[in-house]
Amino acid sequence: MRLAFNDDQQMFNAALDQMLGAEASEFRTVAEWGRWDYGTALDATLTENGFFDAAREETLGPVAAAELVMRIAARPVVVECAASALLLPLLDMDLPRPCAVIDGEARVVRFAPEARSVIWLGDRPRAALLPDSAVTPGETIFAFPVGAIDTGALDWRDLAPDPAMVRARWQVALAAELVGALTGGLESVLTHVRDRQQFGRPLGSFQAVQHRLAADAVQLDSARWMVLRAAQTGGTGDAALALGHAQNAALRMIYDLHQFMGAMGLTLEHPLHRFTYRAKMLRTALGGPSAALRAFADNYWGVS
Amino acid sequence: MEFAWTEQDRTHRARIRALLASALPADWQVIARHGPGSREQTLFSLSFCPQLAEAGLLVPHWPREWGGQGGTVWEHFILGEEMWAAGEPRGPQYMNVNWIGPVLMQFGSEAQKARYLPPMAQGRAIWCQGFSEPGAGSDLGSLRTRADRDGDTYVLNGQKIWTSYAGMAETCFLLVRIGGEKAGKAGIAVFLVPMDSPGIEVRAIPSLIGHGDIHEVFFTDVRVPASARLGEPGQGWTIISAALANERVGIPRYALARQVLDDMVGLLQARAGFADPVVRLRAAEAAAACDAARLLVYAVIDARARGIAAEASTARLAVIAADNAVNDFGMEFLPECYHGDGHPALLAHHERAIVTGIAAGAAEIQLNLVAQRRLALPKGA
Ligand SMILES: Cc1cc2nc3c(=O)[nH]c(=O)nc-3n(C[C@H](O)[C@H](O)[C@H](O)COP(=O)(O)OP(=O)(O)OC[C@H]3O[C@@H](n4cnc5c(N)ncnc54)[C@H](O)[C@@H]3O)c2cc1C
Numbered sequence: 001m002r003l004a005f006n007d008d009q010q011m012f013n014a015a016l017d018q019m020l021g022a023e024a025s026e027f028r029t030v031a032e033w034g035r036w037d038y039g040t041a042l043d044a045t046l047t048e049n050g051f052f053d054a055a056r057e058e059t060l061g062p063v064a065a066a067e068l069v070m071r072i073a074a075r076p077v078v079v080e081c082a083a084s085a086l087l088l089p090l091l092d093m094d095l096p097r098p099c100a101v102i103d104g105e106a107r108v109v110r111f112a113p114e115a116r117s118v119i120w121l122g123d124r125p126r127a128a129l130l131p132d133s134a135v136t137p138g139e140t141i142f143a144f145p146v147g148a149i150d151t152g153a154l155d156w157r158d159l160a161p162d163p164a165m166v167r168a169r170w171q172v173a174l175a176a177e178l179v180g181a182l183t184g185g186l187e188s189v190l191t192h193v194r195d196r197q198q199f200g201r202p203l204g205s206f207q208a209v210q211h212r213l214a215a216d217a218v219q220l221d222s223a224r225w226m227v228l229r230a231a232q233t234g235g236t237g238d239a240a241l242a243l244g245h246a247q248n249a250a251l252r253m254i255y256d257l258h259q260f261m262g263a264m265g266l267t268l269e270h271p272l273h274r275f276t277y278r279a280k281m282l283r284t285a286l287g288g289p290s291a292a293l294r295a296f297a298d299n300y301w302g303v304s
Numbered sequence: 305m306e307f308a309w310t311e312q313d314r315t316h317r318a319r320i321r322a323l324l325a326s327a328l329p330a331d332w333q334v335i336a337r338h339g340p341g342s343r344e345q346t347l348f349s350l351s352f353c354p355q356l357a358e359a360g361l362l363v364p365h366w367p368r369e370w371g372g373q374g375g376t377v378w379e380h381f382i383l384g385e386e387m388w389a390a391g392e393p394r395g396p397q398y399m400n401v402n403w404i405g406p407v408l409m410q411f412g413s414e415a416q417k418a419r420y421l422p423p424m425a426q427g428r429a430i431w432c433q434g435f436s437e438p439g440a441g442s443d444l445g446s447l448r449t450r451a452d453r454d455g456d457t458y459v460l461n462g463q464k465i466w467t468s469y470a471g472m473a474e475t476c477f478l479l480v481r482i483g484g485e486k487a488g489k490a491g492i493a494v495f496l497v498p499m500d501s502p503g504i505e506v507r508a509i510p511s512l513i514g515h516g517d518i519h520e521v522f523f524t525d526v527r528v529p530a531s532a533r534l535g536e537p538g539q540g541w542t543i544i545s546a547a548l549a550n551e552r553v554g555i556p557r558y559a560l561a562r563q564v565l566d567d568m569v570g571l572l573q574a575r576a577g578f579a580d581p582v583v584r585l586r587a588a589e590a591a592a593a594c595d596a597a598r599l600l601v602y603a604v605i606d607a608r609a610r611g612i613a614a615e616a617s618t619a620r621l622a623v624i625a626a627d628n629a630v631n632d633f634g635m636e637f638l639p640e641c642y643h644g645d646g647h648p649a650l651l652a653h654h655e656r657a658i659v660t661g662i663a664a665g666a667a668e669i670q671l672n673l674v675a676q677r678r679l680a681l682p683k684g685a
Contacts (some may be wrong), residue, residue, distance in 0.1 A: 001378060002306040003311070003606040009305070137536045163357035191677055199608040207681040213667065217679055218621045222596030223602060229307045293588035294581055300591065301569050301578070 003225075008059040009067070012051075016068060018044050020075055021144065027076035027271040036274065037141045038114055039077030043098070046072070046079070055089035059234045062086065062169075066176045066231035070224065073180025076271040078144060078278070080111040086231075087119060090169055092160045095119075095127055102149060103170060103286055110281070112147030113137045119159070120151065125166045128154035140154035143277035168239035171286065175243040178282040179223050179260060182250060185257045185275030186220060189213070193260055196288065211258045219249035237299045243285075244292030250283045316379050318525075320361060320386045327355050327487035328393060330624060336391035337648040339514025339655055340398070344471045346516075349395030353427025356394070363401055363425050368419070370409065371425030377609040381556070384604075391652060396431065396469035400424040404431055404477055405551035411535040411543050416496060420475070432473035432499070434464040434521060435544075435638070441466075442669050444479070445489045449523060451533075452483040458495065458533070460503075460526040466663075470506045470519035470652065473499050479544065482537075492540035495533055501526050513655045548665070549616065557623050557660060558597035561630040564653040565590050568634050586633055593629035597622040617665075617673040624661045624670075631657035 005013065019025075024041035034068055046052065055065035065085040072081040080098035100115035109118070118130040136148040159166060190213070193204035203209055226242035254276045258265045263270040286292065309317070335344045356362040357371070365380030366372025384402070387394055394401065405424045408417055429634040440447040449462025459478060470476070474499045499506070503526035509518045535543050569587055573576040578587075581595070602617035607614035634641065634650055641647040642654065661667040675681045 001309055001602060002604060003603055004610065005305060007307040182637070190530055190681070194681065202682045204675075205683045205684050206678075207672070210679075210681050210684065211671040212673035213681070214671040215621070217674060218600070218618050218625075219596070221618055222600050222622055225599035226592075226595065228305060229599065230305050232305055241588075241592055244588065245596065248589065272394060290581075290585050293592065294584050296591070297588040301566075301573070301584075301587070303579075 001164040003066070005063070006059060008057075008267040009064045011302055012054065012060055012064050013067060013071070015049075016046075016051060016071055019049070019051075020071060025075045025077050028073060028273075029269055033268060035268065035277065037076070037077045037139065038145055040080040042075070042077055043079045046081075047097065051083040052081070053089065055086060062172070062234070064230055065089070066227050069173060069176035070180040070183065070227065073177045073278070074184035074275075076184065076274050078274070080114060082177045083111075083119060083170075086169055086173035086176070087166070090120060090161055091119075091127065093127065093157065096129070100130060100149065101170065102151070106149045108140065108146045109149050110144045110146055112149050114143045118149060118154070120156065121167060121170060122161075123163060125159040125161075125163050126156040127159055128156045130154065132173050139204065139283075141277060142281040143274045143283060164236055165234070167236070168230075168236045171239040171243040171292065172227060174282055174285045175223070175230070175239075175246045176227045178243075178246045178250060178279055178285075179220065179227055181275045181278040181282065182246075182253055183219055183224075185272055185279065186213070186253070188214065188270070188272050188275065189257045189260050189265075192264070209260055213260070216249075216253045216256055219245075219253065223249050237296055240292045240299060243297075244289045244296060246284045247285075247289035247292060248280050254283075256281055313378055313381055313382060317382050317386060319359075320383060323356070323359055324386065324390050324393070327352055330392065332391065332393070333652075334395070336410075337645070337652050339517050339652065340392045340395045341469045341471075341517035342515045343472065345392075345395045346469065348393060349397050350428055350430075352393045352395075353397050355427075357425060357427040360426050362394075363405065366405060366425065367409070370421045376518060377605060381605045385556040385559045387554050389563050391560070391649075394427075396473070397424075397429065397468075398555075399433065400405060400429055400431055403547050404433075405545040405597070406550060407477075407543060407547050408534070411494075411539065413531065415531060416534065420496065429475070430473045430517075432467050432470040432476050432521075433477040434467055434470075434476045434497075436466045437463060438465050442666055445492070445541075447481060447492065449478070449480045450483050451480040451493060451495060454527075455545070456530050456531060457527045460495070460497070460523045460528065462523050463519040464507075464523075465519075467506075467519045467521045468514060468517050470499070470521050471508055471516050475499060475519070477547075479540070489541040490538060491622060492544070493533060493537070493544050494535060494540055495528060497526070497528055497532060501528060503527070513659050547626075549613070555664075556598075556601060557656065558594045558601070558626040560653055560656065562591070562594040562598075562624050564649055565594065565630045566635065568630070568638055568647055571638055571641070583637055586637070590629040590633045593622070593626040598625035615673070615677050617670040618678055619668045620665070621667060621674065624667050627653075627657040627660040 054060040055062045069081050083099040083101050084097040095117035098115045100109045100118045102120040111219045112135045120126045135152045138146045140146045195198045196203050222248040230238035230242040264270050321590045363372045364375035451458040478495045478497045481491050482493050503524045505522040507520045600622045604619050641650045
């Protein structure tokens with residue numbers, strides 16, 4: 001049991017934080033009531049500097065990759081990172097990123113309009129290059145670029161790794177992205193309740209506010225550890241638990257975050273909605289918390 | 305980062321399990337039914353702890369000078385995990401091992417250490433913790449039991465309440481207010497008080513949480529020598545903080561909760577009650593709560609092993625949630641197990657679970673601490 005990042009991982013995190021702190025990943029409103037802002041500049045910097053290859057490096061590994069996803073997802077700009085950091089390095093083929101993942105209906109796929117490759121999960125995981133012509137951009141309230149993918153138009157190749165292993169890795173990736181989004185939301189609300197004064201004192205000094213945010217922080221911290229553990233062990237039970245626990249925690253937390261932000265949190269001029277709406281979508285991924293947790297139960301105790 | 309145990313830790317755990325397997329009698333579940341403070345379990349601890357000491361497994365993390373082997377933080381922790389999962393056969397003596405002994409080593413006089421540490425390391429010392437009072441629970445700093453100096457002695461007067469193990473304890477780790485000193489935390493001192501001192505009266509309080517666990521303790525003109533005082537004047541609150549820090553993550557309660565959850569699932573499977581997807585979901589949620597607690601506690605222990613004092617309230621809150629999630633699961637899907645005495649493990653866990661959010665700092669106090677220390681929110685009014 002050794003729960004600290006190693007020296008290489010610490011350096012990796014520090015370098016990453018520098019890039020994430022750059023102006024290009026700050027919050028800006030988007031014209032015409034846009035709900036998301038793809039971090040094109042951030043995406044390019046991270047790619048150029050090889051951050052998405054972490055999982056392939058022995059001293060960094062999936063732990064650093066999961067941490068990368070959590071930290072990127074905590075920024076107001078959105079960058080495709082979960083598949084790039086955790087799925088692509090698992091495959092035996094060299095696919096370009098950004099990478100979209102079909103893990104439900106092909107009708108609404110996150111990142112489809114930005115992606116240059118696509119992975120289709122299921123009993124027979126497959127991958128393909130994704131030309132623009134195969135994507136129809138869509139509309140969503142969920143603060144991600146989404147689009148429909150014409151799966152019939154693509155040249156699919158089967159993936160070599162075991163489908164259960166690919167699925168487990170994707171569960172970890174989604175859990176990491178969800179934990180990141182919730183972390184970004186919590187940080188923005190903490191800043192707000194420390195500063196905002198009502199009744200002559202900061203909102204964050206009221207115990208009713210403190211206790212709910214503290215309870216949320218407990219859930220979030222534990223979800224974060226579960227993600228790191230699942231990334232490190234590669235266990236299917238650990239992966240299901242990490243996703244189910246994070247998805248379960250998200251519901252109450254999203255409610256609390258919006259409550260304490262008041263009316264400001266309902267505007268497009270504050271970044272909170274970016275985090276909470278991403279979290280709302282990720283919360284339902286792969287069937288949502290009940291699917292993940294029942295899968296854990298089956299895995300651990302057997303079916304009946 | 306590595307979530308697997310080292311070879312050394314696995315061997316250590318296996319040794320503890322082997323010892324438990326041979327030392328616990330067939331009717332252990334019945335002995336353990338009424339909790340660490342019960343007469344049965346306290347008496348059992350007086351034969352079990354010497355065996356642990358003999359095997360070098362009572363105080364392995366203590367320095368050699370006091371009977372330990374200078375073991376690692378993790379070795380000590382694994383020991384606690386296994387003992388709690390087994391229903392705490394050390395009875396009240398876990399307190400000696402976890403915090404009373406270490407606090408005496410840090411703050412005690414040579415005479416105090418020589419008198420109290422060897423019996424603890426041999427497994428034959430029963431202590432109680434006299435902190436709470438009728439008027440001072442969460443707000444411990446407002447305690448009123450007083451110690452007044454009279455020549456070479458102090459005279460103690462006042463009342464403690466909720467004192468676990470007081471019925472059979474030989475010594476009390478007692479918090480008092482020194483008469484005449486400034487009010488507030490600065491006036492608090494610690495005394496090591498023999499429980500057979502004239503003027504001490506102990507009354508058991510009938511409760512939901514185990515036979516003979518909690519007591520009222522009355523002090524009427526109890527005389528103790530000045531040498532019974534622990535630490536230097538003004539050091540009282542520092543000593544308490546050190547004690548509480550060790551106490552708060554001292555008990556790995558999720559270890560028993562997780563084990564009892566497996567027992568519950570086994571019972572349900574035996575009667576085909578685990579096919580319902582809702583039941584499976586709820587079991588998995590309880591397992592997730594146990595794992596959440598385990599990981600957050602491990603993070604605190606890991607920091608400690610690296611010499612960093614980590615905030616422990618986040619972990620405590622997850623531990624409270626875990627105990628309750630498992631208990632709620634059992635009471636909802638196996639209600640019949642809480643009648644009669646056919647399921648001592650579930651009943652014993654139930655009694656521990658209803659305590660978790662109250663003893664050793666209520667859940668709401670932990671939430672205050674997380675808000676202020678972990679989230680840097682401004683102190684409440
Ligand atoms: C089984 C058991 C064993 C115990 N053993 C011992 C022992 O051996 N020695 C000993 O000294 N004590 C012992 N205690 C006492 C324990 O430490 C106290 O119960 C605890 O500190 C809480 O104090 P209280 O019960 O007086 O509750 P109170 O302080 O009256 O609080 C009641 C409730 O009010 C709320 N509350 C209190 N303060 C705040 C606040 N600031 N903000 C928000 N909410 C608040 C919390 O919900 C709390 O649970 C034991 C208790 C139990 C249940």
